[in-house]
Amino acid sequence: MEPYCGRNSRFINPCFDCRSICLFNRSCGWCGVLSWQLAAAAVTGFIAKENVVGTLAVCFAITNFIDTEELALTGGANEVAATMGLTKVAALAYLMFNLFTPPCFAAIGAMRSEMKSAKWFWAGIGLQLGTGFTVAYLVYQIGTLVTTGDFGAGFVGGLIAVLVFVAILVALCINGDRRAKKLQAEKAKKRALVKAK
16 A cells, blocks of 8 residues: 555645644644645545545554454544544544545536536535635644644644635625626516516
């Protein structure tokens, strides 16, 4: 697994390694993916979300925490997170990031066919990625504040990214509202002309 994923994750890892917006760990990238294992797991989540768990289990060799007879986790979540080099809060933030990012390729394909517009499709993907980042950022920062009494590393950079995301959403909503009002006014004008005839 390491030769294939490790080699290919090097291309993806820089996307997750912006140290100014650190989320999950004090010495890691914006979503805690300084290691190729976490980057590979996040990417395999696009195939199917359950692949994240399988990829992490294989990459970190954490099968010793799984009872194969019962198909249950024998170790606690703390031990599993420590094996991956994450704090409890960082592991929860990583989980939230993976849960709120775009779903599997099959669902993405269904989205594409239902939306019938490349613009809206990519906007939907962007919304899901932005939501995943925002939720993970909030979980990490609030969790770190509660557990340590201080904000996590990358607070300012992450806050700027979240504020930019929110500003884009607000601008899109305002623009959409203006367009909707304009269309309603045009339709009302056409109805008035039809009634006048």
